[in-house]
Amino acid sequence: MNSKLKQLIIGIAAATAIVYADASQAVGITGAGATFPYPVYAKWAEAYKAQTGVEMNYQSIGSGGGIKQIQAKTVDFGATDAPLNPNELELGGLAQFPTVVGGVVPVVNIVGVTPGQLKLDSKVLADIYLGKITKWNDPRIVADNASLSLPDEAITVVHRADGSGTTFIFTTYLSQVSLDWKRGVGGDKAVAWPVGTGGKGNEGVASYVQRIKNSIGYVEYAYALQNKMAHVQMKNRDGQFVSPSDTSFKAAAANAKWDADKGFYEILTNEPGKDSWPITGATFILVHKSPEKVENTQEVLKFFDWAYSNGSKMAADLDYIPLPAKVVTMIRDAWKVQIKDASGKAIWK
Numbered sequence: 001m002n003s004k005l006k007q008l009i010i011g012i013a014a015a016t017a018i019v020y021a022d023a024s025q026a027v028g029i030t031g032a033g034a035t036f037p038y039p040v041y042a043k044w045a046e047a048y049k050a051q052t053g054v055e056m057n058y059q060s061i062g063s064g065g066g067i068k069q070i071q072a073k074t075v076d077f078g079a080t081d082a083p084l085n086p087n088e089l090e091l092g093g094l095a096q097f098p099t100v101v102g103g104v105v106p107v108v109n110i111v112g113v114t115p116g117q118l119k120l121d122s123k124v125l126a127d128i129y130l131g132k133i134t135k136w137n138d139p140r141i142v143a144d145n146a147s148l149s150l151p152d153e154a155i156t157v158v159h160r161a162d163g164s165g166t167t168f169i170f171t172t173y174l175s176q177v178s179l180d181w182k183r184g185v186g187g188d189k190a191v192a193w194p195v196g197t198g199g200k201g202n203e204g205v206a207s208y209v210q211r212i213k214n215s216i217g218y219v220e221y222a223y224a225l226q227n228k229m230a231h232v233q234m235k236n237r238d239g240q241f242v243s244p245s246d247t248s249f250k251a252a253a254a255n256a257k258w259d260a261d262k263g264f265y266e267i268l269t270n271e272p273g274k275d276s277w278p279i280t281g282a283t284f285i286l287v288h289k290s291p292e293k294v295e296n297t298q299e300v301l302k303f304f305d306w307a308y309s310n311g312s313k314m315a316a317d318l319d320y321i322p323l324p325a326k327v328v329t330m331i332r333d334a335w336k337v338q339i340k341d342a343s344g345k346a347i348w349k
Contacts (some may be wrong), residue, residue: 002095005290006028006123006299007125011029015271027054027295027296027298028054028056028299029055029057029076029077029303030057030075030076030077031056031059031066031230032057032058032060032065032066032069032078032079033063033065033067033069033070033286034060034062034063034066034079034082034164035079035164035166035202035203035220035230036166036169036220037079037099037100037102037283038060038202039220039222039226039318040311040314040315041056041058041313042188043249043301044056044246044306044307045057045058045312046096047310048306048307051306052306054299054303058079061162061201062164062187062201063079063080063081063082063166063308064163064189065341066079066080066286067084067165067226067286070094071094073288074292076285076287076296076297076299076300076331077285077286078285078286079284079286080144080165080201080284081168081169081281081282081284082169082176082179082188082189083096083263084096084263085262085263085265085282086164086261088261089263089348094288094289095263095287095334095335096125096263096264096265096284096285096286097263097264097284097285097304097334098264098266098323098327098331099189099284100248100283100315100320100322101242101280101283101320101323102220102221102222102230102281102283102322103176103244103279103280103281103319103322104169104170104173104218104221105219105220105224105232105250106120106216106246107206107209107216107217107230107231108215108230108232109150109210109215109216109229109230110213110230112149113148113150114224115224115228115229115231116231117230117242118145118230118232118233119234119235120144120232120233121232121235122174122177122270123177123178124144124236125174125177125234126174126178126180127140127179128155128156128157128177128186128216129181129193129195130180130194131195133155134154134155134205135150135152135155136150136151136152136155142214149162151214153214153301155214155215155216156212156213156215156216157193157196157197158208158215159193159197159198159199159205159218160190160222161176161200162190162198162200162201164189164190164201164326166202166219167189167190167284168188169269170279170282171185171187171188172267173187173269173279174187175187175253175268176342177197177270199217202219202220202223203223204225205217206219206227210227212301213226214235220251224244225319225345234278234279236270236273236274236276237271237272237273237300238273238276242275242276242277242278243277244277244317246316246321247320248264248276249280249319250321251273251275251276251277252268252271252276252278252280253270253280253321255268255276256268256282256329260307260328260330260333260334260337260338264330266282267281269281278317285300285304287301287339289339289340290340290341290342291341291347293318294341294342297339297347298348301335301339308331317321332348336349
């Protein structure tokens, strides 16, 4: 074998070894939880894999499931729309940070009613879900919708059947605007619903509302748009009827007071402002502060770091609100302080 051919073979072998070494070093990551952000996480995961070769496998099983799985250490990160408070984070040894802001929207299936036509007052919405208002032509609904021909038909209420951050946002809002709801049902990821039928995930609720005439449900705004559903206008805290949009979500989110020391815990429902969408919420990621699989957690942080830098347009295209740059800086700084290996060394630099 001549020397040139030998060098070529050695070069090819070395290059092949590097490729395989890089592939073997790429750590795939797993996450589970909230269905609220699933459309944007799926989009980010697709783009990230194309760019880096690293796969992010996310299962939208609901916030309750996501919290349980990260606590059980069966996934690399959990996702929840119901933020854990500082005490819960401390007990679980978890760090928490937000990713995007979005809106939960009531959606209806009423013949002749198009997206944005139906207007609902907050207390009317609560009383529909309490079973106190049972027909679409109830005088309290008609009062705000004189231009619509609403049917003399029973309202079918649809809600989530699983533990859900979307439900947390929705029921927290109802607790803020209705004393009867607060006393009788409350705000949580899972509640004892007074009336209605349950669907699993945002997908399940959307599917039921699409199939059942004269129904009402609640979903994350991206699901309403993707499924061409008739969302409603809501009367907000300032007494203004507003439609869900990036403008109204931003108006509500502008009131946020993010605090890294409190795990970025923030509730954005029923915020002031004439343009604010009243059922706005952030969605959050949970990771262990002292992870057993350091490489996996590093990959989780790399993924979301990439998303903060490269995923804003993808999020906006799906009608989520990217976080402000100063909040992203706070999050990256918190990673350096809060998430460490067994020796106490920060895993993010």
